Amino acid sequence: MNTSTNFAHWQLQRDADGTAWAILDRQGASANVLTAEVMAELSTLLDACDSEPPKALIFKSAKAAGFIAGADIEELAQLESGAAAHALIKRGWDLFNRLAAVPYPTLALIRGHCMGGGTELALACRYRIAVDEVQTKIALPEVMLGIIPGWGGMLRLPQKVGAGAALDMMLTGKNIDAWRAKKMGLVDACVPPRVMDNAARTLAVSAQPTRRLPFIQRLLNGPLKGLVAAQARRQVARRARPEHYPAPYAILDMWAKYGGNPQAVPASEPTSLDRLISSSTTQNLLRVFFLQERLKGFGKGAFARESKPQHVHVIGAGVMGGDIAAWCALRGLRVTLQDQRIEKIAPAIARAAVLFEKKLRDKKAAHFVLDRLIPDPQGHGVRQADVIIEAIFENLEAKQTLFADLERRAKPGALLASNTSSLRLADIAQVLQQPERLVGIHFFNPVAQMPLVEVVASENTSTLAAQQAAAFVKQIDKLPLPVKDAPGFLVNAVLAPYLNEAMRCVDEGIAPEVIDAAMLAFGMPMGPIELADTVGLDIALTVGRQLISADQQPEKVAELVTAKRLGKKSGQGFYLWVAGRAKKSRVGAVPDGLSQRLLKPLLAATVARVAAGVVEDADLADAGIIFGTGFAPYTGGPINYQAHHIEKK
Numbered sequence: 258m259n260t261s262t263n264f265a266h267w268q269l270q271r272d273a274d275g276t277a278w279a280i281l282d283r284q285g286a287s288a289n290v291l292t293a294e295v296m297a298e299l300s301t302l303l304d305a306c307d308s309e310p311p312k313a314l315i316f317k318s319a320k321a322a323g324f325i326a327g328a329d330i331e332e333l334a335q336l337e338s339g340a341a342a343h344a345l346i347k348r349g350w351d352l353f354n355r356l357a358a359v360p361y362p363t364l365a366l367i368r369g370h371c372m373g374g375g376t377e378l379a380l381a382c383r384y385r386i387a388v389d390e391v392q393t394k395i396a397l398p399e400v401m402l403g404i405i406p407g408w409g410g411m412l413r414l415p416q417k418v419g420a421g422a423a424l425d426m427m428l429t430g431k432n433i434d435a436w437r438a439k440k441m442g443l444v445d446a447c448v449p450p451r452v453m454d455n456a457a458r459t460l461a462v463s464a465q466p467t468r469r470l471p472f473i474q475r476l477l478n479g480p481l482k483g484l485v486a487a488q489a490r491r492q493v494a495r496r497a498r499p500e501h502y503p504a505p506y507a508i509l510d511m512w513a514k515y516g517g518n519p520q521a522v523p524a525s526e527p528t529s530l531d532r533l534i535s536s537s538t539t540q541n542l543l544r545v546f547f548l549q550e551r552l553k554g555f556g557k558g559a560f561a562r563e564s565k566p567q568h569v570h571v572i573g574a575g576v577m578g579g580d581i582a583a584w585c586a587l588r589g590l591r592v593t594l595q596d597q598r599i600e601k602i603a604p605a606i607a608r609a610a611v612l613f614e615k616k617l618r619d620k621k622a623a624h625f626v627l628d629r630l631i632p633d634p635q636g637h638g639v640r641q642a643d644v645i646i647e648a649i650f651e652n653l654e655a656k657q658t659l660f661a662d663l664e665r666r667a668k669p670g671a672l673l674a675s676n677t678s679s680l681r682l683a684d685i686a687q688v689l690q691q692p693e694r695l696v697g698i699h700f701f702n703p704v705a706q707m708p709l710v711e712v713v714a715s716e717n718t719s720t721l722a723a724q725q726a727a728a729f730v731k732q733i734d735k736l737p738l739p740v741k742d743a744p745g746f747l748v749n750a751v752l753a754p755y756l757n758e759a760m761r762c763v764d765e766g767i768a769p770e771v772i773d774a775a776m777l778a779f780g781m782p783m784g785p786i787e788l789a790d791t792v793g794l795d796i797a798l799t800v801g802r803q804l805i806s807a808d809q810q811p812e813k814v815a816e817l818v819t820a821k822r823l824g825k826k827s828g829q830g831f832y833l834w835v836a837g838r839a840k841k842s843r844v845g846a847v848p849d850g851l852s853q854r855l856l857k858p859l860l861a862a863t864v865a866r867v868a869a870g871v872v873e874d875a876d877l878a879d880a881g882i883i884f885g886t887g888f889a890p891y892t893g894g895p896i897n898y899q900a901h902h903i904e905k906k
Contacts, residue, residue, distance in 0.1 A: 259271065259272055259273060262302075262305060264298045264301065264302065265284050265294070265298065266281060266282065266283045266284050266294065266295045266298050267279060267280065267281055267282075267295075267298050267299065267302050268280040268282065268319075269302050269305060269306075271311065272458075274312060274462075275311055275312030275313075276311060276312050276313050276315065276458055276461065276462065277306065277311035277312075277313070277314045277315070278314075278315050278317055279299075279302055279314055279315065279316045279317070280317050280318070280319050281295070281316070281317070281318050281319065281320075281325065282318070282319035282320060283295060283320070287320065287322050288320055288322040288323065288326045288370075289318055289320050289322075289323070289324065289325045289326060289375070290325070290326050290327065290328070290329045290330075291325060291327065291328050291329060291349070291374040291375070291378070292329040292332065293329070293332065293348070296348060296349065296352060299352060300352055300355075303352075303355060303356065303359070306359065306361070307359075310360065310361050311361055312361065312362075312462055313361060313362040313363070313364065313458075313461035313462050314359070314361060314362070314363045314364070314461075315363075315364045315365075315366055315457050315458070315461050316363070316364065316365045316366065316378065316379070316382065317366045317368075317457075318368065318369070320369075321369075322369060322370070323368065323369025323370035323371065323392065324365070324366075324367045324368060324369055324370065324371040324375050324379075325371060325372070325374065325375025325378060326370060326372050326373070326375060327372040327373025327374045327375055327376075327398075328345075328349070328373055328374040328408075330402070330543065330546055330547075332345065333345070333402070333404065333543060334543045334547070336534055338534075338535075339524060339529075339530060339531030339534055339535065341534075342530050342531070342533075342534040343520055343530060343531075345407075346407040346408070346519055346520060346530065347520060349374060349377070349407065349408030349409075350407065350408055350409060350518065350520065352408075353377055353378060353380075353381040353408050353409045354381070354409065356378070356381040356382070357381040357382075357409070357413075362383050362384065362461050362462065362464070363381075363382040363383050363384070363461075364382055364383065364384040364385065364386065364457055364460060364461040365378065365379035365382045365384070365385045365386070366386050366388070366453060366454075366457045367379060367385060367386065367387045367388065367393060367395060367435075367444065368387075368388035368390065368392075368393060368450070368453065369388075369390070369392045369393055369394075370392070370393075370394050371393075371394065371395045371396070372394075372395075372396050372397075372398055373396070373397060373398060373399055373406065373410075374408055376395055376396065376397050376406075376410060376414075377397075377406060377408040377409050377410040377413070378408075379395075380409060380410060380413040380414060380417065381409060381413065383467060384445050384460050384461060384465070384467070385438075385443065385444040385445055386444060386445060386446045386447075386448060386453065386456055386457050386460060387435035387438050387439065387443075387444040387446070387447050387448075388435060388447075388448060388449070388450050388453050389435045389436065389447050389448060389449050389450075390435065390450060391434075393434060393435040394432040394433065394434060395432070395433045395434075395435075395438050395443060395444075396426065396430060396431060396432045396433060397410050397414065397426055397427050397430065398430035398432075399427075399430070399504070400427060400428060400429070400430050400502075400504045400505055400508065401430040401542065402504075402539070402542050402543055402546055403502070403503075403504050403533070403536065403538045403539035403540075403541070403542035403543065403891075404504060404533065404534075404539060405504055405507055405508050405511065405519055405530075405533065406427060406508075407519045407530070409517070410427070410517070411427065411508060411511055411512045411517030411518075411519075412516060412517035412518065413517075414426065414427065414443075415478050415512065415517075416470070416478065417442055417443060417468070418441045418442050418443050419442075419470055419474040419477065419478070420474070420477040420478050420482060420485045421477070421485070422441050424485070424489050424508075424509070424512070427508050427512075428489065428493060428505045428508060428509075435447045437618075442468050442470075445460060445465070445467075445468070446460060482512070482513050483513055485513075486509045486510075486512065486513035489509055490506065490509050493505045493506065493509070498778075498780070501538065501780050501889070501891045502538060502891055503527075503528065503532070503533060503536055503538060504533060504538070504539070506528055507519075507522075507528035507529075507530075507533050510522070510526070510528040511528070537891075537901070538891045540893075541890070541891055541892060541893030541897065542890060542891065542893075544893045544894075544897065545880075545883060545890050545893065545894070548876060548877075548879060548880035548883070548894070549736065549880070549884070551876070551877070551880065552709075552736040552737060552738055552877075552880055552884070553731060553736065555712070555727045555731070555737045555738070555739055556727045556728045556729075556730055556731025556732070556737045557728070557731070558724075558728070565728075565729075565732055566590065566643035566644045566672070566729055566732065567590060567591060567643060568590065568591045568592075568593070568638065568641055568642045568643050568644075569582070569585045569590050569591070569592045569593075569642060569643070569644045569645075569646065570592075570593045570595065570633070570636075570638040570639050570641075570642035570644070570645045570646070571585070571592060571593070571594050571595065571645075571646045571648060572595045572596075572636070572645070572646070572647050572648065572649060572659065572663075573595075573596060573647065573648035573649040573650075573676075574594050574595070574596035574601050574602040574604075574605040575605075575648065575649075575650075576702065576793075576826065577648050577676060577700060577702060577704065578594070578596075578605070578646075578648030578649070578676070579594065579602075579604070579605025579606075579608060579609070580605070580608065580609075580612075580700075580702070580703065580704035580705065581646060581648060581676065581700055581704055582594040582605065582609070582630060583605070583608065583609035583612050583613075583630060583704075583705075584704050584705055584733060585733055586609065586613075586626055586627070586629040586630040587612065587613060587616060587626055587705075588732070588733040588734055589629075590629065590733070591629050591631070592629060592630050592631065593631045593632075593633035593636075593637070593638025593642065594606075594630060594631065594632055594633055595633045595634060595635075595636045595638065595639075596634060597634065598634055599632055599634050602632045602633075602634060603632075606627075606630065606632060609627065609630055610623065610627055612705055613626045613627055616705075636666075639663060639666045639667055640666055640667070640668060641668070642667065642668075642671055643670070643671055643672065644671065644672045644674060644729055645663055645667055645671055645672065645673055645674065646674045646675075646676055646698060647659060647660065647663075647673075647674065647675045647676060647677075648676040651677065651678065651679055651680060651799060653680055653684055653685065656675065656677065656680065656685050657684075657685055657687065657688045658688075660673065660675075660685060660686075660688060660689060660695065661688040661689065664689050664690060664691065664694070672694070672696065672722060672725055672726060672729065673689075673694045673695050673696070674695070674696050674697065674698040674726060675695065675696075675697050675698070675713075676697075676698060676699055676700055677697060677699065678699060678745075678746075678749055678796070678800060679744065679745055679749065679799070679800050679803045679804070681715070681742055681743075681744065682695060682696070682697050682713050682714075682715040682717075682718070682742040683715040683716060683717060683742055686715060686717050686718075692715075692717035692718075693717055693718060693719035693722060694719070694722055695715070695717070695718060695722070696712065696713065696714060696718050696722045696723055696725075696726040697711065697712065697713025697714070697715075697726075697740075697742070697746070698710060698711075698712060698713075698726050698729070698730065699711040699712075699713060699746060699748075700735075701748065701885055702791070702792055702793075703791075707884075707885065708735055708736045708884045709735065709736050709738055709748070709881060709884035709885040710730045710735045710736065710737055710738070711738050711740045711746050711747060711748060711881070711885070712726045712727045712730060712737045712738065712739050712740065713740050713741075713742055713746055714739065714740075714741065714742065715742035716742070718742075723739065727739065736880075736884050738872070738877065738880065738881045738884075738885070739872070739873070739877075740871055740872055740881070741869075741870060741871045741872075743866075743869060743871045744803060744804055745800065745803070745804045746871065747866050747871050747872055747878065747881045747882070747885070748881055748882065748885035748886060749800055749804070750804055750862055750866055750871070751859055751862040751863050751866065751882055751886070751895075752788075752859075752886055753797075753800050753801050753804040753805055753862075754804075754805060754858035754859065754861070754862050755785060755855060755856075755858055755859040755862075756785050756788065756789050756797055756801070757801050757805050757809060757810070757811060757858070758785075758854065758855055758857075758858050759772050759776075759784075759785035759786055759789070759855055760785075760786070760789065760797075760811035760813060760814050761809070761811045762851070762854075762855070763786065763811065763813050763831065764811050764812050764813050767848070767851070768842070768844075768845065769784075769786040769787075769831045769832065769841075770841045770842050770843070770844045770845075771844055771845055771846075771847055771848075771851075772784060772785060772786050772851070772855070773785065773786050773787050773841070774844045774847055775847045775848075775851040775852045775855065776852060776855060778847070778852065779852045779856070779889060780889030780890075780891055780892070781887060781888065781889055782887040783887065785855060786831050786832070787831075787832065787839050789814070789824065789830070789831065790824035790825050790830040790831050790832055790834070790839060791824065791825050792824070793823050793824050793825075793826055794814050794817050794818050794822070794823050794824045794830050794831075795818050795823050797814060798814050798815060798818050801814075813831075817830055817831070825837070825839075856895075859882075859895060860895050860896075860898075860899050863878050863879075863882060863895045863896055864896065864899075866878060867896070875896045875897075876894075878894070878895070878896055879893065879894020879895060879896050879897055880894065882894055882895050
């Protein structure tokens with residue numbers, strides 16, 4: 258006979274054979290988060306199991322969204338002192354230590370996302386099973402918020418997978434899929450959804466010995482951990498400065514010196530929990546998290562009355578159009594890709610095949626996705642497509658001619674979208690009988706890496722079309738940013754003066770390597786000269802001429818474009834490109850004030866876009882520039898940076 262005990266967020270079910278199921282279904286939320294109330298109920302649930310020990314206890318989620326998303330970020334953001342941080346950490350540390358010590362077997366059945374505190378709960382269990390679905394992802398992403406895994410993750414993860422793999426997860430925040438988790442020993446089994454409950458029940462009561470690390474891995478976790486930490490610290494230093502991102506350094510120190518227990522670190526230590534919580538980086542990275550959640554919110558609910566798009570038609574198989582098509586196929590959509598000749602489509606298909614194998618790490622799965630990407634030189638897909646995206650060259654007349662034809666051929670409910678980067682949407686829509694159908698869906702290069710997509714609405718664009726465009730962007734796992742129709746919209750209008758100033762520095766004789774080094778030191782993921790080469794110098798020149806006065810135009814970039822040295826895509830621009838990488842000379846001394854000189858036009862342009870109403874407010878401007886350009890996240894965005902650093906000086 259089965260019995261159950263219900264709490265507000267947990268349900269404790271007992272099968273007739275004595276197996277118990279702890280099922281988390283956080284009340285009033287779409288995802289499971291470990292709030293203070295949820296954690297208190299878990300303690301009470303363990304009390305019940307102490308009173309009547311089960312044969313085994315299996316943790317499972319009732320949410321379609323996944324297992325557990327982690328700790329409550331709202332609670333983290335409200336921490337005002339080191340004492341409050343220590344109290345929150347102690348709560349989870351003690352509770353999960355208690356879970357790890359129970360006399361009966363425990364198992365975490367992981368389906369969908371398992372993040373942060375959710376992963377730490379799973380690590381406290383004796384066994385773990387991952388469900389073999391693309392949505393299943395396991396991670397300790399705390400470092401991306403400027404914090405650390407404080408509920409036992411730093412202690413237990415190295416014991417399960419070895420020091421190297423554990424530090425890689427903790428220092429990068431990367432997601433691990435189900436099969437990778439099984440291969441590295443993070444989970445004991447990877448099973449399909451149809452057998453997951455039976456597999457969990459069988460393993461939980463099996464008395465199977467837990468995985469023991471090889472001898473050398475035990476050494477690296479023990480006597481040699483100082484050497485491992487020192488090597489990892491050198492690797493971290495190549496990517497992040499401690500003054501900008503203290504969290505990875507704190508993780509290394511806490512693991513190597515204090516057994517992964519942040520409470521044991523003296524408050525006087527520079528990597529203590531007290532210092533970490535009070536740092537501007539942590540506050541700003543939490544701010545970035547909430548900005549990201551706000552962007553996600555723009556994509557909710559637009560298709561409540563109709564089915565989501567299933568077929569996308571992309572016109573223009575160049576770098577942008579081809580990569581947009583590939584991304585849509587990767588996200589599960591049927592895609593037809595149109596250009597003038599099949600020969601122009603072939604390179605896009607080849608790039609897509611490489612992307613699919615890289616992302617999926619499975620040739621069979623990659624081939625299956627590639628089947629969804631269909632070359633369509635005649636444009637037959639237009640009549641069946643739910644979303645039509647134009648990505649041809651930046652010529653107003655050509656785009657007008659194309660959209661006039663598309664309006665006649667597309668089905669009535671299809672969304673008409675342009676990927677234009679610099680032309681006014683209203684000008685393109687002048688030829689349409691129903692201009693309200695046209696919306697901008699502006700991606701950034703490289704499409705597979707840049708999370709932001711600008712959703713552009715002109716004065717003609719209907720509210721429904723803009724909402725559907727935002728929902729489509731979210732459907733393909735990008736962040737939609739609503740912007741008004743204006744030259745360059747937000748991101749390009751801000752990037753153009755920044756890149757322009759960098760290229761003017763080249764005209765003045767400053768080496769490209771020095772310019773890039775200045776901004777890398779500031780915290781940018783890529784220097785402005787390398788970025789211009791990556792975008793394409795022809796595009797940078799065209800956008801610059803459209804958005805910046807003629808007397809401010811740099812000379813060198815025009816010379817390079819005339820010589821067909823267009824950057825990465827042609828193999829040479831400011832840099833020589835070999836195997837997809839820029840070859841750089843040794844960097845000389847960086848002039849004082851260079852980074853601030855380069856930042857000045859970027860900051861001014863961001864403020865001007867907000868004042869012009871291109872975005873709703875300064876927070877969205879910060880979000881757009883962070884996720885659209887990679888602007889140093891530790892700053893909280895350009896306007897936030899200006900308010901807290903420049904204006905205070």
